[in-house]
Amino acid sequence: MNINFFFEVLIGGLLSGVMYALVALGYVLIYKASGVFNFAQGSMLFFGALTCVSLTEFGWPLWVAIIATMVVMWVLALAIERVVLRPLVNQSEISLFMATIGLSFFIEGLAQLMWGAEVKRLDLGIEDVPIESLMNNFNILVSKFDVTSAAICALLVTALALFFSRTSVGRALRAVADDHQAALAVGIPLQQIWGIVWGVAGFVALVAGMLWGARNGVQFSLTFVALKALPVLILGGFTSIPGAIIGGLIIGASEKLAEVYIGPFVGGGIEGWFPYVLALLFLLVRPEGLFGEKIIRRV
Amino acid sequence: MLYREAGQFKSSYAADGQIFPIRQDRIGIMLLLAIAFVLVPQFATPYLLSAILVPFLIFSLAALGQNILMGYAGQVSLGSAAFMAVGAFSAYNFVLRVPGMPILVAFILGGLCAAMVGIVFGLPSLRVRGFYLAASTLATQFFVVWALTKIRWFTNYSSSGVITAQQIEILGYHFDTPASKYLLVLGVVSVLALAAKNMVRSNVGRCWMAIRDMDVAAEVIGIRQLQTKLLAFAVSSFFCGVAGALYAYAYLGTVEPEAYSLDLSFRILFMVVIGGLGSILGSFLGAGFIVLLPIALNQLAHALHISTAVASNVELMMFGALIIFFLIVEPHGLARLWQIGKEKLRLWPFPH
Numbered sequence: 001m002n003i004n005f006f007f008e009v010l011i012g013g014l015l016s017g018v019m020y021a022l023v024a025l026g027y028v029l030i031y032k033a034s035g036v037f038n039f040a041q042g043s044m045l046f047f048g049a050l051t052c053v054s055l056t057e058f059g060w061p062l063w064v065a066i067i068a069t070m071v072v073m074w075v076l077a078l079a080i081e082r083v084v085l086r087p088l089v090n091q092s093e094i095s096l097f098m099a100t101i102g103l104s105f106f107i108e109g110l111a112q113l114m115w116g117a118e119v120k121r122l123d124l125g126i127e128d129v130p131i132e133s134l135m136n137n138f139n140i141l142v143s144k145f146d147v148t149s150a151a152i153c154a155l156l157v158t159a160l161a162l163f164f165s166r167t168s169v170g171r172a173l174r175a176v177a178d179d180h181q182a183a184l185a186v187g188i189p190l191q192q193i194w195g196i197v198w199g200v201a202g203f204v205a206l207v208a209g210m211l212w213g214a215r216n217g218v219q220f221s222l223t224f225v226a227l228k229a230l231p232v233l234i235l236g237g238f239t240s241i242p243g244a245i246i247g248g249l250i251i252g253a254s255e256k257l258a259e260v261y262i263g264p265f266v267g268g269g270i271e272g273w274f275p276y277v278l279a280l281l282f283l284l285v286r287p288e289g290l291f292g293e294k295i296i297r298r299v
Numbered sequence: 300m301l302y303r304e305a306g307q308f309k310s311s312y313a314a315d316g317q318i319f320p321i322r323q324d325r326i327g328i329m330l331l332l333a334i335a336f337v338l339v340p341q342f343a344t345p346y347l348l349s350a351i352l353v354p355f356l357i358f359s360l361a362a363l364g365q366n367i368l369m370g371y372a373g374q375v376s377l378g379s380a381a382f383m384a385v386g387a388f389s390a391y392n393f394v395l396r397v398p399g400m401p402i403l404v405a406f407i408l409g410g411l412c413a414a415m416v417g418i419v420f421g422l423p424s425l426r427v428r429g430f431y432l433a434a435s436t437l438a439t440q441f442f443v444v445w446a447l448t449k450i451r452w453f454t455n456y457s458s459s460g461v462i463t464a465q466q467i468e469i470l471g472y473h474f475d476t477p478a479s480k481y482l483l484v485l486g487v488v489s490v491l492a493l494a495a496k497n498m499v500r501s502n503v504g505r506c507w508m509a510i511r512d513m514d515v516a517a518e519v520i521g522i523r524q525l526q527t528k529l530l531a532f533a534v535s536s537f538f539c540g541v542a543g544a545l546y547a548y549a550y551l552g553t554v555e556p557e558a559y560s561l562d563l564s565f566r567i568l569f570m571v572v573i574g575g576l577g578s579i580l581g582s583f584l585g586a587g588f589i590v591l592l593p594i595a596l597n598q599l600a601h602a603l604h605i606s607t608a609v610a611s612n613v614e615l616m617m618f619g620a621l622i623i624f625f626l627i628v629e630p631h632g633l634a635r636l637w638q639i640g641k642e643k644l645r646l647w648p649f650p651h
Contacts (some may be wrong), residue, residue: 009353087627093429098572099567099626106619153416228563230434238430250394266449273445277439280614285437287426 001143006143009260010253015048015146017252019211022153023229024236025160026204031238032177033197036085036096040104042226044108044202048073049218050210053122054115066206073206076107085194108223119219122210149211150221154208160200161241166243177239231275235282237289251275302644318496324575335485340478348477349550355590356481356488357545360516362570362582363495364538369568370577371533372497373511374424375432379539379567384473384559385413385443386540387547388453394465395455402467406487406544413540414533416443421532425525428514440561447556454556480549487545491538498534508532508577531621537569569618573625575632585635592618604631 001224023045051072055065085098164170169244175183176193184190209218212225231249258274283289302323309315320326343352345606365379390409394400420439447453454460467474467483474483498504506527509517518524547554564591574585595615600610628637 084623084627091626091630095572095626095630097430097433098568099623101568102619102622104619106616106624109612109615109617109619113609113616117608117612162311203444227437229438234431234434269445269449273441276435276441280435280438283427283431285422287431289431 006257009256011142012146013253013256014249015142015150017249017254018150018153018245019248019288020229020232021206021245022204022208022250023210023225024077024248025157025233025241026201027229027233028238028244029160029197029201029204033173034085034176034194035093035180036100037093037238038201039100039116039226040080040107041201041205041229042223043104043111043270044073044076044205045209045212045221045226046218046222047076047107047209048202048206049122049222050104050111050120051114052206052210053213053218055208056122057120066210069206070203073202074199077202078195080174081191081194081198086191104223108220109283110218119217120213122213122218130149146213149215152211157241157245160204164241168197169193172191175194177185201276206278228275231279233289234279237291240289240291243289243291254278302641302647306647318493320387320502323610332489336482340482341469343478343481345454345477348481348532351590351594353477353481353484353550354546355544355587356484357550358567358590359583360488360491360545360568361542361588362586363492363579364535365567365571366574366576366578366582367495367538368531368535369509370575370581371504371511372507372528372535373514373529374421374428374528376436376439376447376535377433377561377564377568378420378443379445379535380543380561380563381439382386382536382539383543383546383563384415384556385416385448385536386410386543386558387559388412388447389540390544391462391464391547392453392455393516402465402469402548406541406548409536409544412538413543414537417532417536418606421529421536424528431516437561440564444556444559453604459555461553463492463546463553464551467548472566474549483546484549487541491541492579494585495538499579503527503530512575548638554587566608569622573622574630575634578632578634581632581634582639588633591620 008219023041026041026044027038030036030041048069052065052069056062057069060068074223080103084103085096087100089094124249130144164173172183172188172193173196175186175188176190181189183193209222212222216222228251232247232251234247236243236245255271255275259271263270303323304321304323307320307322309320317325319328339352341349343557361379361383364382365376368376386406386409388409389412390405392404393408415438420436423435427435440493448460451460454462456538467480469483474480499507506517506522507520509520510524510527510531514524517527543559546558551558570585570589571582571590572585574583575581596614597619599612600613602605605613625632
């Protein structure tokens with residue numbers, strides 16, 4: 001086995017793992033604050049990226065388009081909160097989950113209706129070339145684009161973590177996550193908080209959508225990225241931000257390594273299910289994930 | 300006035316335990332079956348039979364399977380299409396590789412193979428519940444479709460990965476007209492629906508419901524989790540497997556593994572939710588709704604001269620919006636509406 005090649009695959013995997021973590025973070029945010037498992041995260045990602053690209057195609061500068069898309073995502077998030085979630089308060093978790101599946105269909109339809117279904121190219125101005133110093137000194141190919149996007153993700157994740165632990169809004173968010181009623185009782189405006197959470201999740205979806213979109217083209221298959229983030233959640237625990245990050249790294253690295261080292265023996269294409277099976281095996285040992293809250297069941 | 304159980308006294312245990320305790324229900328269901336078996340194949344057009352009724356019945360069967368698992372045993376699964384695929388492809392291989400294999404036996408064996416896969420992928424349900432379980436059943440979905448695509452033996456080394464279902468032949472009779480296929484599907488679905496109805500009102504079904512309502516409490520009163528949960532997975536996958544085999548043999552004809560995608564799983568999930576969780580009737584109502592909705596929307600788009608690209612997106616949006624609408628307005632599904640209607644009918648015309 002070539003050790004350089006191993007590291008190359010590992011680093012590539014870890015970098016894409018950071019991007020998975022970012023997508024998974026969108027789920028965790030909403031799940032923590034409102035107990036909703038938001039299946040529509042993938043569609044929001046697609047919607048955000050598609051809107052942004054389409055705006056740049058109108059000749060808007062990239063940064064204006066990004067700001068405009070952020071506004072659109074915010075409005076979308078508020079609308080979701082008002083139209084879908086508010087009438088469903090106090091319903092079982094599983095019907096909320098179904099509602100978000102319905103929502104994902106709606107958003108996918110809306111996005112394609114508004115902007116068309118063809119594949120669009122997104123250029124963020126970052127080159128997809130190997131970093132020269134690494135290539136010359138260690139003979140490892142690592143794409144500049146991957147490193148930059150991983151850096152952006154890492155920055156965003158840190159900013160969010162700080163936002164959650166240091167600001168008063170963040171404290172309110174954590175209070176809501178702990179106990180809705182107690183939070184209401186001490187005067188935290190629940191609906192406002194939900195609006196903020198969905199808005200932040202929309203923003204995270206936009207960033208993730210732009211990065212994935214720049215890599216693979218903005219197209220319908222972007223919605224499947226969200227499916228990749230599910231095993232990350234199982235592995236890391238649904239309620240934990242560090243879990244999402246570590247889970248993302250593990251899934252990203254193991255997926256690429258498995259594809260390279262196990263894939264050839266079974267015909268390849270195992271990237272699609274390997275993370276799930278890995279997460280499944282993991283669940284058998286630790287049902288609440290790596291960092292999830294311990295589940296205590298009472299009768 | 301007509302629909303009233305007053306005066307219908309039960310004087311034996313057998314009468315007390317019958318499936319439909321109200322006489323009008325019994326007559327109604329007999330009439331319905333008589334119409335479905337005798338009149339429909341006589342008078343329905345081939346289009347109605349093969350494009351609406353056959354898929355409706357097949358999806359009802361799949362929805363029944365999903366409902367047993369989700370509505371009765373409370374285990375959320377997103378992998379029903381995978382079990383359908385296992386059923387279809389194993390039935391195909393049984394007919395292909397075992398000479399003289401009767402087709403109905405192949406369907407049953409296909410269902411049993413699906414049940415075995417169901418048991419294997421149901422194992423995590425013993426440790427995890429809720430969303431963790433839902434997400435882990437996705438593993439079934441991706442793994443099965445991948446395995447059927449990559450392992451060429453399953454598709455008999457066909458170059459495109461597509462299989463062509465064999466002729467359906469029972470005791471020398473060829474089922475090749477739409478009407479005969481419809482009758483075959485109807486027969487299978489009726490028998491299995493009856494089995495399901497009886498299962499959920501027997502000991503097994505009560506154990507499932509106890510597990511669904513509170514699994515720890517169920518265990519305390521002596522219901523064994525391992526057997527009960529895995530049985531639910533097995534029965535549900537069996538139903539899905541048979542439905543998948545019928546889907547390939549009686550509806551599509553030629554199938555690729557991709558036909559049983561995550562999309563189909565979601566569709567079946569929606570049928571169960573819209574029809575009503577924990578209701579046999581609901582599975583049929585939900586399947587009817589989901590089968591008819593795209594057709595109706597298509598007709599509407601055609602009538603309004605909307606281009607197909609726009610229409611397909613509008614269809615997607617309508618689909619999503621309707622699901623949200625149903626969840627908000629009637630979370631217990633169409634079956635609940637039916638029940639409310641029946642209650643009203645019992646009191647009519649004097650509501651007190």
